[in-house]
Amino acid sequence: MTKVMQRIGVLVAVGQIVLGCERSDSSRGTSEQLVCPAYEVDCGDGCVSLFANSSHCGSCDNHCPSGQICVDMRCACPGGGTLCDSVCVVTAHDDDNCGRCGNRCPTGHDCMNGICWELSFDGSGGWATGGESTAGGTGGAAGTTGLEGAAGGETSSAGGSGGRGPNETGGAGGSSETRSSGCSASDPPGSGRYSIDVSGTRREYVVQLPFDYVRGRQYPLVVAWHWLGGTAAEVAAGFSGSLVGPFYGLEEQAEDGAIFVAPEGIDQGWANPGGRDVEFARELIARLDAELCIDARRIFSTGFSHGGMMSNAVGCAVADVFRAIAPMSGSLGVGCEPGTAPIAVWSAHGLADTDVPIDAGREARDEFLDRNGCADASSATDPSPCVSYDDCAADQPVVWCEWDGGHAPPEFAPQAIWDFFMALR
Secondary structure (H helix, E strand, O other), rough: OOOOHHHHHHHOOOOOOOOEEOOHHHHHOOOOEEOOOOOOOOOOEEOOOOOOOOOOOOOOOOOOOOOOEEEEOOOOOHHOOOOEEOOOOOOOOOOOOOOOOOOOOOOOOOOOEEEEEEEEEEEOOOEOOOOOOOOOOOOOOOOOOOOOOOOOOOOOOOOOOOEOOOOEEOOOOOOOOOOOOHHHOOOOOOOOOEEEEEOEEEEEEEEEEOOOOOOOOOOOEEEOOOOOOHHHHHHHHOOOOOOOOOOHHHHHHOOOOOOOEEEEOOOEOOOHHHHHHEEEEEHHHOOOHOOOEEEEEEEEEEEEOOOHHHHHHHHHHHOOOOOOEEOOOOOOOOOOOOOOOOOEEEEEEEOOOOOOOOHHHHHHHHHHHHOOOOOEEEEEOOOOOOEEOOOOOOOOOOHHHHHHHOOOHHHHHHHHHHHHHHHHH
């Protein structure tokens, strides 16, 4: 399945592509009238979405070049790919365009996370890197940025010797403690919509896998919660006003190097009565852990508005599972279980937000400053106007971004959130 078809398959599965339109009955002599659903227009060949139709991208009859798809009314490479010599590629893993167009990896090297490095299969169920063999069942070679490059068999209680990672430094070996049980799944599920029973209630979610998903390779997992009145489909597709870009723009930043999931709220929100939605979060991670190859050290949560509130609730209750949260325009409005467990936090809030006032966002920030043992003092950090608080618990930073805007994610959020997630170990 090509990346284009995979993406289309997901959109169909989550209900983003409308397959038909309504017409009046012209056979009876009445004039034909086309009635299009919301967010679609009549381009002469039926109702179409200008957001996602490659033949009518942004305007009627604007055809995207071969190999490109229409994303947010613009022709683009699917899955956050890059256009190199008129061909869409994923520079994170393309040996001929590694990290950038035209950067070809030498013979004997493979492209991983946008960097050429020696990597070969040793033929015994494991990987060999830099001359260090790590057979299956002993441990894996660990990269030092982005994806954990390769991992050994999950029967080991501790990882074997780490091979040379993409930054030319030694890494710790893979271990059963960081490898999900899904790393050994023989038939993992693909991208699409799925359901799970949580205490007798059917809950649904949308999964987006990397195009070149490799069984046995660990991937970061990003859970993206929708806003009040939104849907998992809208998060996965990125179609809603200023909330453009699949999974809040993080899928493009990941460059096909992460697994994304968009849970579906009950009544299009996260009221979380009695911890109902937090339980959903726990059960969802357990399901994905069993089915997909996830790096347990890199499970992240993000969301906007009600989705930001849900990310805060997850940070309060499930810090033992999630490595970091990145709420935008959130608060503690859907609950915060008492506790002291620290968790890394990146948070943004508009000073002019009238839907979720800035003071509500500051209250949530202060909750995590206390849990992480941070000082009141802070220092400027990229991007402006963000600050990073001093003296937080080891590897549990808190970054706060008060920006000159209203109830919307800031434009700098996708890259800033992704950089924050990937800097954590």
